[in-house]
Amino acid sequence: MARKSFLFTSESVSEGHPDKVCDRISDEVVDAFYREGQKEGLDPWSIRAACETMTTTNRVIIAGESRGPRDVTVAAIEAITRNAIKDIGYEQDGFHWANCNIEVLLHSQSSDIAQGVDAKQPTNQEEGAGDQGIMFGYACNETPELMPAPIYYAHKILFDLAAARKGKVGDAAKLGPDSKSQVTVRYEDGKPVGVTQIVVSHQHIDEELSSRQVREIVEPYVHKALPEGWIGKDTIWHINPTGKFFIGGPDGDTGLTGRKIIVDTYGGAAPHGGGAFSGKDPTKVDRSAAYAARYLAKNVVASGIADRCTIQLAYAIGVAKPLSIYVDTHGTGKVDEAVIEAALGNVMDLTPRGIRAHLDLNKPIYARTSAYGHFGRPADKDGGFSWERTDLAPKIAKAVG
Structure with missing residues (x-):
């Protein structure tokens, strides 16, 4: 249990x-x-x-x-x-x-x-997956965007601070580009109800700023990002806990593509197949199938047939169709998971080409995903974050009904 x-x-x-x-x-x-x-x-x-x-x-x-x-x-x-x-x-x-x-x-x-990837007649009847691997998607009803609360609000804190910094809003202009956040959420009866610990480490371009002064800048944005009543007198704050944070970014630490895969997805609340997203075109199922799995999981929850949903897809390089589809509704489902699994394969073509077509992924829409999460963001009018739409929910509900 x-x-x-x-x-x-x-x-x-x-x-x-x-x-x-x-x-x-x-x-x-x-x-x-x-x-x-x-x-x-x-x-x-x-x-x-x-x-x-x-x-x-x-x-x-x-x-x-x-x-x-x-x-x-x-x-x-x-x-x-x-x-x-x-x-x-x-x-x-x-x-x-x-x-x-x-x-x-x-x-x-x-x-x-x-x-193995290109569709070339008569050898390859259709486009194959760009690599082998397993991909996971997840959704839950903890937040408006159907994301786990801890990662959703950890992202929101930094997103709002970045907007203020780049917009030179008040003392936020004294902050630098490099920052990290961490949010510890308290759950009661399975629901998020408050925050017990908040961590924000934020670079500052004014070398003389103290941790206390950084907290004075950061704290209002944290309060605004979190739901009302979640921060109480017992909430513990850690703002620049090591002291000065003047040297930041690649000058302070080497960076590499693809090292923040848990930040990019569900903050550890769901499994991860291990493949990074950034820098890959959508023939790489590490990216496109993870987007498809999130899209399906979100639409399962949006349809009302489960409060939580994890979906796994598996692929082999050069092979078009997924090797398996797995669904886990964590005891919250109103429909048998095997029925949902069968339905998902019917409501969406899960071949690499089918995913790219359904989600319209052959576009310059990827730089915007590179920070603050690939999931839990509103779908853009130009097709960005198309995997966040909930347009498939009625079809899923009908298919399992």
Whole structure:
């Protein structure tokens, strides 16, 4: 039997965290391939990008495999990278958008991989998965966006602080791009009811700011982000608990693409298949099938047939159809899980091509996902975060009814 009263903690990191800087750059490259490919009249189904980034003191290294438009040159990627770093806000001696050293090492996609992924008649009847692996999706009714409360509010705190910092709102202009948050939520009778501990470590560009002064800047945003009544007199605060946080970002710690996979997903409240998202085009099921699993789980909960839902999908490289579909409603389901599993395979084509078509993923929509979570964000009018729609809920309800 599941526990009803407990504490659960999740963390978030900002767009200026070293690993998130790398995620942003990698996703900007993916977006560039789709954006420039459209201008050149390329078939978006043929574009391939797998981009990894490493950052350290005043240095960025970009490597990976690609296939796409001619205009995404080394010079173009360097310009894209500088613009991304500038937008994040790095203008410090040890990491500055204008003068950091950028090395681009992208090369053509392996023909061995391409032959298993591309749809080529008569050998490959349809597009195969870009890799093997397992992907998980999750949803629950704890928040308006059907996300677990701890990660949802950990993200919101940093998102709101970043907006204030970049908008130069009051003393938030004294903050730097690098920050982390952690929220410990208290559950009673299985429902989130309050916060027992709050952690915010935030870089500051005024070197003389004390932890107390940083707390004075940060605290109002924390109160605004959390539901009313969740912070009480017994809530414990840890704001810049080590003291000064002046040196931040890649100058303070090396960054790599794909190292914040729990931050990107459900904050540890659900399983993770292990594959990162950023820097990958949607033929890589690490990304697209994880989006599909979230989409299905969210629509299961939105349909009212369960309060919580975990979905696992499994794929083999070069094989189109998923090897398995698994559903767990954690004892909250109104319908047998086997019935839901059968229904999901009927209401959505879960081949890589089917996912890309259904969610309209062949677009430059990925840089915006690189910080503050790939899930729990409103769907955008241009197709971004399409996996957050709940338009499939009526079909699911009808299919299992």
